[in-house]
Amino acid sequence: MIIHVLIPSINEISISILNENGEKHYKKKLPYNSFSRESLRKKLLDKDGSEKYPNVAVMRLPYGGNVFSKPVLWSEKTKQQLQEISYDGFVAAYFVEYIEEYLAVFPDRPLILAFETSFFINLPAREAFYGVDSTLSEKMRIRKYGFHGLYHEYACFFARRQIGNKRNVRILSICLEPKTEIAAVIGNRPVMVSGGMTPLEGVPGEITCGKMDPAIVFEMITEHKLSIEEINELLCRKSGLSGIAEKHVTLPEVLEGKTPELKFACDVFFYHLLQTCGAGIAAMNGVDAIVFSGRYVNYGTKVGERLANMIKPSVKKIDSAKQLLCKEELDVILSQKIFISDIALEKCYADARSDR
Amino acid sequence: MKILVFNCGSSSLKYKLFKMPDNKELAAGEAQRIGPPTAEPSRIVYRFEGGDFQTKYVPMRNHAEALQEAMRILKEKSEYSPNAIAHRLVHGGDFIKHNTLVGTTELQILEKVRKLAPIHNPPAIDTINACAKYFSGIPQAVVSDTAFHSTIPPVAASYALPKKHKKTERFRKYGFHGISHEYVVSEAADFLKIPLSSFNCVSCHLGSGGASLCAVQGGKSIDNTMGYSPLPGLIMSTRCGDLDPGFVMRLLSEYNFDVGAVEGLLNRKSGVLGLSGKSADIRDIIKNASKEGHSRDLLAMQIYLWRLKKYLGAYLAIAGGAHAVIFTDTIGESVPEVRSIVCAEMSIFGLKIDEERNKKAALPICDISANDSAVRILVIATNEEISIARNAYKLLCA
DSSP states (O other): OEEEEEEEOSSEEEEEEEETTOOEEEEEEEEGGGOSHHHHHHHHOOTTSOTTOOSEEEEEESOOTTTOSSOEEOOHHHHHHHHHTOBTTBOHHHHHHHHHHHHHHSTTSOEEEEETTGGGTTOOHHHHOOSSOHHHHHHHTOSOOOSOHHHHHHHHHHHHHHTTOOTTOEEEEEEOSSSOEEEEEETTEEEEESOOSSTTSSSOOSSSOOSOOTHHHHHHHHTTOOOHHHHHHHHHHSOHHHHHHTSOOOHHHHHHOOSHHHHHHHHHHHHHHHHHHHHHHHHHTSOSEEEEESTTGGGHHHHHHHHHHHHTTTSTTGGGSEEEEOOOOHHHHHHHHHHHSSOOHHHHHHHHHHHO | OEEEEEEEOSSOEEEEEEETTTTEEEEEEEEESOSSOOSSOOEEEEEETTOOOEEEEOOOSSHHHHHHHHHHHHTTSGGGOOSEEEEEESOOTTTOOSOEEOOHHHHHHHHHHGGGSTTTHHHHHHHHHHHHHHTTTSOEEEEETTGGGGGSOHHHHBOSSOTTOTTTTTOBOOOSOHHHHHHHHHHHHHHHTOOGGGOOEEEEEEOSSOEEEEEEETTEEEEESOOSSSSSSSOOSSOOOSOOHHHHHHHHHTSOOOHHHHHHHHHHSOHHHHHHSSOSOHHHHHHHHTSTTOHHHHHHHHHHHHHHHHHHHHHHHHHTSOSEEEEEHHHHHHOHHHHHHHHTTOGGGTBOBOHHHHHTOOSSEEEOBOTTOSBEEEEEOOOHHHHHHHHHHHHHHO
8 A cells, every 4th residue: 555645844745655554665845836736746656657656645734623633534525624724823725725736646546634633622621721711712712722743642652552551641742843842641631732722832942932921912012013924923933942042943953052042042942841841740640651752852862861850859750750752753653643543444435436 | 117118009008017127017007999989988997006997088089199198197106107118019120120229210210110010010109209208318118029030040031032133132021929929938938947048939829819820949939920921820810821822913913903902801801700701709710610500610710720730830840849839818828729629639749738737727827738748838828018028128227
C-alpha cells in the first residue's frame, strides 16, 4: 500500500510517500506558491504515472474546532464543515484549495483529514473554558483547543506501551516544536494543555509571544496607535524566543545558548516550561512519565535533565518518573493514524467513489 | 512614633493611626460613598483604641473633603496627632519602584503614575496632595503594591515581546497585592520561626474582588499571577484572568468590538460574574453549585478552583522547596471549601490538609495542615494598613 502524507506548515507543504508499515520512500517540500496540480504531477508521478500513485492520502490540519473529534474522510460535507469553522487564524479556503489541487491529480483516491485539535476536544470543561461570559464562549467558540494533538496522542500511546500500559498512568507530554506545547494526560485522556484558543498562548514559541497580559494589546492600540494587523504581525511573527534574543532563532539555537541573549531566552523558555509542568503535575497529582516528542525531540534528554533538576526541590519522587523520547516523525505518525482511526479503508474507497 | 495610614479606594478612604514600632492601632475609620450622591448617604465609620464603631453622616464630594472630615474626627483626641503619614499606592510603575518618602520631586513623579491604575491611583495621589497641604511639615511616605514585586527576576518579569522594539520594550510584569503578600509572608515566617531571608512559600491572596498568587523565595517575591495590569492570572470576581491574546484580537477584528468594549467586557463582566451569569461572588456560587439546575454555577466554581490549583502547582514548582502555602483575604480566610479543594490531592508537592483544622480555622493566624504535611498550610488575616505603617516606619528610621 502507498500512502501520501501531506503536512502544511507556515510556508510550505511537505509531502511524504510511505508504505503501510510507515517506511518512508520519499519526502519533498513544496512552497505554497508553487503548490499546483502541475507541480504535484511532476513531483509525485513517474513518466508512466503509476509508481507513486497512492492507495490513500492523509493530510494534517491544524484546527478542527468543536466539529472534528477524529479523522474524517474528505467529502463535500467535510468541505462545508471546514468552511463553517474558518476564522481569521484558520482560513479553511487555503486548505480547501490545496486539497482540490491534490485531488485533481489523484481524483479517485480517498483523502483523510487528521486534526491537531481532535485529541483535546474532550478536555474537561474546567480546563477548556476561559473566565469569560459562558454564553459568549459558546457563541464565539471560545475554548482551548491545543495545537499539537497528533504528537501528544502518539507520544502518550508510546509512553503507555513503554511503561506497561497501566490504565491511569499520568503522563506529562512535552512536544518540542517551534511552538512548544505541554499536555497533562491521564491514561489516554488529556486534562491540561498549554496551547489555547490559538497557538499564541502558552510557552513562548520561536516567533510567537506565548502567555501575555491581554491589557498589553489595549495599550498597543490606544497609546502606541498600532493597528490590529501590526499587532498580529508583532505577536505572531516577531515575538517569542526570537523577540527576546533580538534576532531570528530556532529552539535548538536557544537551547545551545551560546550568547548572553540566547542564554536569557533559554532561561525564559525553561521558566515557562517549569511553571507549566508544575501546573500539569498539580492537575494529575503526580507524574509517572515525561515523554518528549516533536521535531526537536533529540533535545529531549537535555531539556529533561535541566527540568528535573529545577523541579526536584518541590516535587517528591520526581526521579522515579520515567523520561522517554518518542522519536517518530509526524508524517509517520499520520500514516499510521489511518490504521488506528475508526475509518475502515474499504469504507473510504466506497465513500470516495459515491461522493464523487 | 504615630503613623497615620491612608488606603484609598475609588469611593472610599480608609485610615488607621498606629503607634510604631508597637504596631498598636490607636484609631481607625473609613469614609464611605465619597463622590456623587448614591442610594445611601456618605458617611464615616470610625473607632478609637479598638472600641465600638460609630457612624457620622456627612456629604463628601471628593477625597480631599473626606480627608478633612476624617481629620476632624481624629482631632477629637489631641493626643492622636500623627508624626508621619503613609499612603498606599496600588501601581508605582517604573517611576516609583520602591517605597519612598514624598518630597516636591516625588509629588511631580506621582503625576506620571496617575493613569496606571485608573481606579485606585488618582484618589491616592489626590489624598497625598491634600495631605501635603493639610499636614504641612509632617513627613509623608508612599508604600506601593508593586514595590514588593520589584524583586521579581527578569526571567519572570519579561514578556516574550521584541526586546528592542520601542513600542513593546516597556511592557513587563509588575505584580499586585504586594502589600498584603508582604504582610502575610512576614507573619508566616515569624509563626513558623523561620528567618524571613530563607523562607520560601506561595501566598494566595484571594479577595472577594481581585485575587493573586505570589511565589516567594528567601522572603522576596519572585512571581505574581497578575501582570502588567491586574487583569491576568486567576479567575476573579469580574476579571477574566489569563486569556489567549488571540481572543482579544479576534473580538477586535472579527467581531468589530472597540477597545473600550473589550476592556469593559474583560474587566467588569467576566470572571465569576461572566461564567455564572448572576453573581460576582464565588461564595454565592459555591453555595448554589451543588443544587439542581445550577449547572452554570457548578462550571464557574470548577473553573475558578481549577485555575487556582494549577497556579498553586506552578508556583510551588518555582518556589523551590516551599515551607508553606498561605491563604489570605476575604475568600482565602473565610471559605474553607476553597482551601480544601485546592489543597486536595497535592501530596506530590508535600501538601496535606487537615479537614477538621480547616473547618475550624481561627484568625489571625492558624495552621490547617496535617501533622505529617511537609509543607505547612496557613490561614492568615491580612492587614494591609499595618504593613504600610511598618514600611513607612522603616523608611523614616533609615
